[in-house]
Every structure is written in C-alpha cells, then in structure tokens.
Amino acid sequence: MLYSKVMPSVCISHKEDVDGICSAALVKAAFDISKVVLVDYANLISRLDKVADTLDKIEHLFICDLGLSKKNEQKFAELLHRIVSTGAEVIYIDHHDISKETLQALKKADVTLVRTIEECTSIQVYTKYKKKLPEHAAFFAAMGALTDYMENKPLASSTVSRFDRQFLMLESTALSYMISANQHDDAFLIKMVETLAKMKYPHDIKGGFDMAEKFAKKVANAVESIRESVVKLDNLAHAASSVDLSSSMVVNFVLGSSGKPAAMVYKLKDDLKSYVVSIRGSADCKVHLGRLTNDITSELGGGGGGHDRAAGAVIPKANLQKFIETLNKKINQ
Secondary structure, three states: OOOOOOOOEEEEEEOOOHHHHHHHHHHHHHOOOOEEEEEOOOOHHHHHHHHHHHOOOOOEEEEEOOOOOOOOHHHHHHHHHHHHOOOOEEEEEEOOOOOHHHHHHHHHOOOEEEEOOOOOHHHHHHHHHHHHOOHHHHHHHHHHHHHOOOOOOHHHHHHHOOOOHHHHHHHHHHHHHHHHHOOOOHHHHHHHHHHHHOOOOHHHOOOHHHHHHHHHHHHHHHHHHHHHHOEEOOOEEEEEOOOOOOHHHOHHHHHHHHOOOEEEEEEEEHHHOEEEEEEEEOOOOOOOHHHHHHHHHHHOOOEEEEEOOEEEEEEEHHHHHHHHHHHHHHOOO
C-alpha cells in the first residue's frame, strides 16, 4: 500500500523506555510522519482521544509499544473504531498481553495488528518495514530488544548478534538514561526521536551522554537510599520509593540484591491517590507478570499489565497491601 503525503500521518508511542522511543524513530524513518505523540500508560487514552478530536482526518495512525489493561482496553478499542470510521488506517504494533475479546474488537474495527508477545515492539517495527528502512536501522531495533530484556527472542537474537555487543550496550544504556532523565520534557524526547529517525546514534544527541552520567549517579544514590527498606516475602521483595525517580529505574536493583523470583517498587502519586508500581521478574519467576498484574489490579480498582518479566500498575492507595499479598501468593503457583 502506498502512503500519501496529502493527509497527516501520526505515530503515538511509549515515552518511558528505549523500545517505545526507538519504535517511534523507526516508524518516522520509514514513513512520512507529520506528528509524533509520546505518552505513558496513564495518559494513553486521554491523548488518543485528543488526537481523534483535534485532527480533521488522519490518514495513518501508528500506535507503538503501548499495552492495555482491563480498565482501558474497551475505551481503546472504541477510540480506534472511531478513528478508522473516518477513513484512517490504524496500525497497532505491540508486544504486551491483551485479552482475546479486545483482539477480536480491534480486528472487527479493521485495525491492522502487528503484534506478538515473543518480540519487543521495535523488533516488530523493523521486521515489518525493513524494506522501507536503511540497513543500519536494525541497530535501533536491537537497542529496544536489549533494554526490554528480550534480546534472546528469535528475531531479536539474530538482530542483536549483528552488532558489537559492547557498543550496543553502551549506546542503548545511555539512551535509556537520557529518556528517563527527560520524562518531563516532551519537546526534548521528540527531538530525540527525530535525531534517531535520521539514523544517528544516541551519542550524537547533544549533551546526551552528560545527561546519562548524571542520571546514573542519581540512580545509584536512590538505590542506596531504599536498600534498608526492602521487605522480603516468600516470592517477592518490595520497597517504597520517595526519590525523584520512576520506580522502574530502581526495581531491577531490588530484584538483583533480593534473591527472590520477583521484585516490586512503588511510589505514591498524590494527585491520583494511588501508587505507581513497577515489577520485575528473574528467570526463576514462572508466571507471566504482565498478565498476572492485569488480573489482580482489575479486581482492586486499578490498572496494569506488561510482558512476562516486567509489568507496571497503578493501584489505589487503600489496596496496596492487598496487591502485595496477592502478588506474592500467586507468583510461582
């Protein structure tokens, strides 16, 4: 199918990690994208609703690396149906677990689905559109796979192995820290996508490595500050965080030092009267954390999901302890 330049094409992608940023960059490199919108899970629906309202007509809408929860999947399907009904083609590229009912609703709405839970989103974008991309674009897909802990998947493994591993790790880790350091600066994140879409390396981002170095020190200090507060249960280690960092930046340190199959770090968000939670699992974790998190949060008035060894959630303040107890019980059942 030929993509016209007459009407706008939009890409909505995940703003919080390398997989989402690189997915947006690859889509922008492959197509004439007039607008990139970067969102997190909490504001996905509101931003998607705004895109549907403010643009007279969207020719193509790409949605990348944005998983759903039972709390928002129906609204998501309804919004995409509404956008498709205007004559737009909607392409949803993702690797998070979603229900069969939602998949059926999206297919019924004529949404083009490019998805498997077996490969990260940037690998899927590259594989789907590599004929439209320069050969070097594989590097950006490899960065997404490496930082999403999915580099051992079949397509990702062959892609990652094409590059010097140390250089790939340096660039992808620096990019991850740049992204995290600028979560409150959407303009900078958009410029980052534009730079990567030109097939430039993360080290080409002006001042990027200095940002990464400062952020690494911030992470190290944060880890040290919560070390003594880690609680170890049978299957789960958990800790509260009051530092100015996302929970996802410190949860892997808790996992590594705890020796437990899974770890969880949570931070209170006062305006939501809820905790924002990040969960990670080791190779000893035998359950699909994204699916389990989605199930538990839907029963507790929150929302969440993810993939097999990484998940995120928003949990009402009053239900945090119940969530911890249930998660610990169900891991490795």
